[in-house]
Amino acid sequence: MKDGATRDGYGEALLELGANPDVVVLDSGVSDSSRTQKFGKAFPDRFFNMGIAEADMVCTAAGLATTGKIPFATTFACFLLGRSMDQILVSVAYSNTNVKLAGTHAGMAVGEDGPSAQMIVDLAYTRAIPNMLVLQPADWEEARQATIALTKHTGPAYLRLGRPKVKGLYDSSYKFEIGKASTLEQGKDVVIFATGILVQESLKAIEELKKENISPTLINISTIKPLDVDFIASQAQKHGAVITAEDHNQFGGLGDAVADALMQKGVLVPMKKVAVRDQFAETGTAAELFEKYGLSANHVARTVKEVLQQKKK
């Protein structure tokens, strides 16, 4: 199992995908950070660095897609979504062009660059868009496989990637499948649906909870839209208590997606979200911010206990 940032798994996958002459990559002047640079060096004819012009990049990708190319339009999540929402709506989603939007450095985990760089509303943006597939891998290997899987899916997609290096969860025997959640820890008292870097925090929380004889199940939700509704509903029913965990604002992200799924299925069990509490954070390391703003393993563990209290009642 390989440790590494999800953006690194993405960059590695692009390099592999270079063998496909239809794959093209666009960037907005951050190719060293977004990890598209290796593809750019290996396949210069199929790499378009559009300068610091995200709106132009997204629409150029849409034009390329109409000629049969599979464009990966890549930049920091905060600018990709923030600067190009209208372009994504009209030229990508409504036009239903086969554009893959890869947003790196997502969430509060970006750290010291501060709240203007900490994209905490992108899942809300992208989930709300018809035709849009939304993925967030949890480690290097899953990021690599998810990127490759996107070339086999026809249609618009958002791939949410992180900056920090994270622990490997999967090896190459893992088979990522769009739309399928995967169970990382099988317990019985409560089910945690986590996505992205919060999978890591949840694993740390589970280690601590086990010492107190609390046995949670951990499920990695790497396809946020369309959600694996039947599986999520059955797991929620089985455990009788639910936690969601994400590095995203509490509105519009995984928590709301899961709540919506449970409501649709008529599964009414105690549920709590671990998410950004509708506020902008500040500068600091990812670990410091997660502790102060409610996303660390400690917060996951505490929230598990809270929901178990509700379950008992």
Added chain:
Amino acid sequence: MDSTQTATPEIAELEKLAKEIRRQCLNVIHRAGSGHPGGSLSATDLVTALFFGGLMKYDPKNPKDPDRDRFLLSKGHASALYYVALARAGFFPEKDLETYRRINSPRFLSGHAHPKTPGVEIASGSLGQGLSVAHGIALGTRLDKRNCKVFVILGDGELQEGQIWEAAMSASKFKSTHLTAIVDYNKVCQDSITKDLKDLEPLEDKWRAFGWDTHRINGHNMKEIMQTLKLPAHAEKPRVIIADTIKGKGVSFMEGQTAWHGVAPSDEDLEKALKELA
């Protein structure tokens, strides 16, 4: 490809056709009860030349032919003109124009075009996006060594969108020589005269400074339009044709009026307009 599109018709024939298309635009908008007559009439001569002057390679029976030349209408509100041209070119029956802006339109003839309509490449309706999309198409077809010609019509007001200038920088950076942007410079926006809203001048200087092969023509002079559109591609620059036009061209009471940006003619207005275009 239809052989009638290869021969260049006489200028007089194109002028006659443009007049018919203007009449048809007004009829279509009148029947729909809403739409954008001013910007459709200003761009009619340009669109007529592109579709019927033998300049573009297209096959209405195979609208997704990868070797087709591309046309994009970035100022998407002139959709009546777009659909009339596509129908006359054979992409769908002219009878379907009766469903313009109507629910359950079989060809999805929405207020702003969408690729569900045969012959349409990309959705429009938000100004400023079409030049980037057209440039993406130029890059894609160049990768495939098809070198299709890509034409995109921009509105003058649309040049106030920052993204146009992002795309202008990109196309010159990538030396996208098969891309031609045509500015329908009708001088009138929705609520203001363009000059008062935000002046574009000196417009030729701006495009030149962005690295484009820049031309300025009378956008209602068919001979000049055809001559400019027939120029061979520049060796290394994308091309822009700034076409001076008149909003509502051909109908005296519509010409140069903001009021006719987005209003359908009444029965009486239509009758008067069609007389002038007889």
